[in-house]
Amino acid sequence: MKTSGFALFLTAIAAHGDILSDFSPFLGSPNPDYDPAHLEPGTAVDHPSYAPFSPADSDFGVQQVLGETPERAPVNVFFNLDVNYTDNAPAATRALEDGSFYVSALIGASWQPLIANGWFADVGFFQEFYEFDQGDAIDFQNMQPYVGVVKNLVDLDDTIFFARYEYQRLTTGSISESSYSAQRIRTGLQKTLFLTSRQQLAAGLSAAFDLDANPERLERNEYATELTYTFWLTDALSTTAMWRCAYWDFDNGGRHDWNNLAGIELNYRICENATAYTSIYYSDNDSNSPFGVDDFQSWQVGLGLGINYSF
Helix, strand or coil: CCCCCCHHHHHHHHHHCCCCCCCHHHCCCCCCCCCHHHHHHHHHHHCCEEEECCCCCCCCCCCCCCCCCCCCEEEEEEEEEEEEECCCCCCHHHHHHHCCCEEEEEEEEEEECCEEEEEEEEEEEEEEEEECCCCEEEEEEEEEEEEEEEEHHHHHHCEEEEEEEEEEEEEHHHCCCCEEEEEEEEEEEEEEEEEECCEEEEEEEEEEEEEECCHHCCCCCEEEEEEEEEEEECEEEEEEEEEEEEEEEECCCCCCCEEEEEEEEEEEECCCCEEEEEEEEEEEEEEHHHCCCCCEEEEEEEEEEEEECCC
């Protein structure tokens, strides 16, 4: 598999890289919690809770319990550990690509302090590790720090605007052996289209522009849209379906790709800070490259544990 294959593989199994997106299925979804201990104003900001839903509430919508604004924005730390199977693990050449079990781990942190007039800073970092069982598959790591801004556009029905600078670096074998790196500017809008006590439909539009990339032939711009639907079966159990479509416009060689990712995830909230999940995802990359050398299809299925903590 060429270097671009790592990017395609990450599209399928590392959508949780977008820390900003609070409706990302890989991080689970906020869940109405009717425990009175969680409805206290002092805890409502970091861990939003909702008043119990009952008939005749439709005129009022979902009632979130408001809380006191903390003097300092909390730092959010997260860790994910997954065991998965893919039918197309990345390898040195296409002939060696085969199915493989793999273990992936993600660790990161984010911070969104208030700047002024409804603008928030958006600072974060995450590091991912992928270890494959199949001998020809290439183990690799994905690192990405970022810094930007976020604003809730109240006049646009609480649409969230974001813009940020990202640096991405893929390494193989060891942290010192870089196989791909890029600097980019990403911006977009995210919106909850529909929300009740048990359902949420959200959408996002984004554009990412590479400032540079190494190898240079992989420098590109991305234009993407995303839909995510979550249904809460119980207070602790939810299921999420998502679809993401991206158009990649490469700067060199006239290459254009259409990349699609779709999947379903089942989440169980073990406690306030821990979620167990299982998922199945399908990814497809359709490129105009000659002889289909950059086309890619893959299934991933697995289970994992996510831990989130704020301080």
